[in-house]
Structure formats: structure tokens, C-alpha cells
Amino acid sequence: MSWRCVVCGKKITEDHKPDACPLCGVVSDYIVADSEYERPSGTLSAAAIADYDRALALEVEATNIYNEAAERAKNEGDELTNLFFEALAKNEHGHQVAIKFQQRMRGA
Numbered sequence: 001m002s003w004r005c006v007v008c009g010k011k012i013t014e015d016h017k018p019d020a021c022p023l024c025g026v027v028s029d030y031i032v033a034d035s036e037y038e039r040p041s042g043t044l045s046a047a048a049i050a051d052y053d054r055a056l057a058l059e060v061e062a063t064n065i066y067n068e069a070a071e072r073a074k075n076e077g078d079e080l081t082n083l084f085f086e087a088l089a090k091n092e093h094g095h096q097v098a099i100k101f102q103q104r105m106r107g108a
Contacts, residue, residue: 002034008098009105024094040105049103056099063092 003012008024011034019028044052070085 003031004034004037006030006032006037006040007102008094009101010097021094024098025091026098040102042106044103044106052099052103056096056103059092059095059099063089063096066092 001013001015003014003017004010005012005021005024005026007026007030008021010021010023012018012022012031017028017031020026021031066085066089070082070089073079073081073085
């Protein structure tokens, strides 16, 4: 069965509804059957566009910080810390995708 995250638009193919979106991490309350999915609509206000832009910049910065920390840990031979920061970077990337999806779908 196909599912869709209403936050980031990720199409998910699994037999059962997932507990969370594998891309942006949102809980299953925001995952619907693909056949019931409705694309986001409506125009964003100037303030909302500014908020999305600011949030995206923060997510990009956080991703860079986590990637740098992961690389440093890797170079120091600290595998657990490397994996920890790689996971955080992946999570922040999912947030970036969700923000960009909302901007694209809502005309920002």
C-alpha cells in the first residue's frame, strides 16, 4: 500500500501505516493513504514566507554543524559519535525537504 506524508510529500510504500515519516520524521497523524492525499494549497503571507526562509536557513546551518561534528568524530575514530551526528544531520535534511516542499506547493 502507498502512503503519503502531508508535511513533506514523501510517498511511502509499506504494508502498514508507518509510525513516522522516514524523511521528515513527522508522526503518523500526518501520514495518509496515498489515495486520500491532497496537495497543499493556498498562498503564503509575506510573514510566513519569511518564517519559512529563516527556518530553512537554520536547518541548513544545523545540518552543516552536524556534518562537521560527524566528520571530526570519524577522523578521531569515535564511531558512536560519528553515527550520532550523521543521524542528526539526516534528520535536519528531512526538515529542509519538508520546508522546501511546503514553499513549492504553496507558491513561496
